[in-house]
Amino acid sequence: MSMFCFQCQEACRNTGCDIQGMCGKKADTANLQDKLVQRLKVLALTHEATMELGRFVAESLFMTITNANFDNDRINAQIAKTDALIGGKTADAPLGVLATANEDVRSLRELLTYGLKGVAAYADHAAILGQEDIAIYKFMFKALAGAAKSEDANELVGLNLECGNIAVTTMALLDKANTGAYGNPEITSVKIGVGTRPGILVSGHDLLDFKELLEQSKDAGIDIYTHGEMLPAHYYPEFKKYAHLYGNYGNAWYKQNTEFASFNGPILMTTNCITPVQDSYKNRIFTTGLAGYPGVKHIADRKPGQAKDFSAIIALAKTCPAPTAIENGAIVGGFAHNQVLALADKVVAAVKSGAIKRFVVMAGCDGRHKTRQYFTDVAEALPKDTVILTAGCAKYRYNKLQLGDIGGIPRVLDAGQCNDSYSLVVIALKLKEVFGLDDVNKLPLSFDLAWYEQKAVAVLLALLALGFKGIRLGPTLPAFVSPGVAKVLVENFDIKATGDVAADVAAMMAGN
Incomplete structure (x- = not known):
């Protein structure tokens, strides 16, 4: 085989991609990403964590997340920087997934590595906004060393659970960074149609990039639209100050090939979720940050004390036609923890009166698999006395359905990006406190999660x-979870695979 990768939900045959990634990643790119991770393990084995090294490791791991960076030159440059930091020191670390022969040890090492990649993404977003914690970076080094050397299944299980705790810490730090910079998300109606002016479409997850683009384009005679995981930017008070923030265009990341073409104007990819770039828009898509694609224009990192320079994308937008409408109407979101807790009395009263029988967390990722229709079908099949709590791009499977409300409480409460999954944890723990329960599993709460990439793995470990x-997880269980490790997860955490819609809905409503 020319490569082997099974880090995402679309791993070929739910086994692994061994010729080319289902994501579009070529074998040489996959092997370079393996090499970068291996060199990071050597760095962790030979050096103590510092703020500078920790920040570098977080950026590097983020670069290897699915659909983040397809640019071999950028990855090679990152490998060279890693080797310079290693400075000639040596340590043994496996190169590539299959270098670990024992199936269960391999599974636990990869589960840890992918959870760590998710933590790295959240840590990088927080660091960009000036929020860092050396404890997070120290764990990254500890986990990378463990993923390189440990053969002890019990030790690796412990590291995975520790990764879950660190994920909670990191998501809380990112929540603090985002709300500190942009305010607490508010209930917001977001237009999904188009205006008459040219526009720029912003995708990915980076809110500082979004802020700087808004500021630089406010007098340019163009509109700014969000796409995919940038939809929740509309919920922050800081961004509402910009009159040219028009609305959200399109759906989840995997529909880029058609939606980017019909948008007509330039597109800015701020982080992961870029798919193989099509000729229909290749001359007007830009990457920035850790995102990259060969042949695509890249906007350089900001210099200390300065903003990024978005003048090229703004100038191009002025020459483009307005977007072609693909839908009309509006969607409502902004139900992060601060907003939901402000409604706590109303929510609790609805639960006590029986108006709300159950909450179902349907967060996570969307993707191409036809089997993801399951999540739309579940949302439609849930009784009208249930409320869906969501975050991440999984919401696009049901956030445009007309599911109504319960006493003024919408039946779909969107907390934001996958980066905002922490909000769902805060809400659950607050409900546990309000109802005086000694165990969060006694809440009228079920989990029916969709996963795709490594940030979802970090969220799962956090839960x-x-x-x-x-927790139900679908549309497939991870290919990197061996039968032995799956048995441990089932026996200790009652992890379930998603199944028949009617049966799953009935089981969730019965508390199973």
Whole structure:
């Protein structure tokens, strides 16, 4: 085989991609990403964590997340920087997934590595906004060393649960960074149609890039639209100050090939979720940050004390036609923890009166698999006395359905990006406190999660570390989870695979 990768949900045959990634990643790119991770393990084995090294490791791991960076030159440059930091020191670390022969040890090492990649993404977003914690970076080094050397299954299980706890810490730090910079998200109606002016479409997750683009384009006679995981930017008070922030265009990341073409104007990819770039828009897509694609224009990192320079993308936008409408109407979101807790009395009263029978967390990722229709079907099949709590791009499977409300409480409460999954944890723990329960699993709460990439793995580990049990995960269980490790997850955490819609809905409503 020319490569082997099974870090995402679309791993070929739910086994692994061994010729080319289902994401579009070529074998040489996959092998370079393996090499970068291996060199990071050597760095962790030979050096102590510092703020500078920790920040570098977080950036590097983020670069290897699915659909983040397809640019071999950028990855090679990162490998060279890693080797310079290693400085000639040596240590043994496996190169590539299959270098670990024991199936269960391999599974636990990869589960840890992918959870760590998710933590790195959240840590990088927080660091960009000036929020860092050396404890997070120290754990990254500890986990990378463990993923390189440990053969002890019990030790690796412990490291995975520790990764879950660190994920909670990191998501809380990112929540603090985002709300500190942009205010607490508010209930917001977001237009999904188009205006008459040219526009720029912003995708990915980076809010500082979004802020700087808004500021630089406010007098340019163009509109700014969000796409995919940038939809929740509309919920922050800081961004509402900009009159040219028009609305959201399109759906989840995997529809880029058609939606980017019909947008007509330039597109800015701020982080992961870029797919193979099509000729229909290749001359008007830009990457920035850790995102990259060969042949695509890249906007350089900001210099200390300065903003990024978005003048090229703004100038191009002025020459483009307005977007072609693909839908009309509006969607409502902004139900992060601060907003939901402000409604706590109303929510609790609805639960006590029986108006709300159950909350179902349907967060996570969207993707191409036809089997993801399951999540739309579940949302439609849930009784009208249930409320869906969501975050991440999984919301696009049901956030445009007309599911109504319960006493003024919408039946779909969107907390934001996958980066905002922490909000769902805060809401659950607050409900546990309000109802005086000694175990979060006694709440009228079920988990029916969609996963795709490594940030979802970090969120799953966070939920397990916090003691949540009975989580359904789909549309497939991870290919990197061996039968032996799956058995441990089932026996200790009651992890379940998604199945028949009617049966799953009935089980969730019965608390199973």
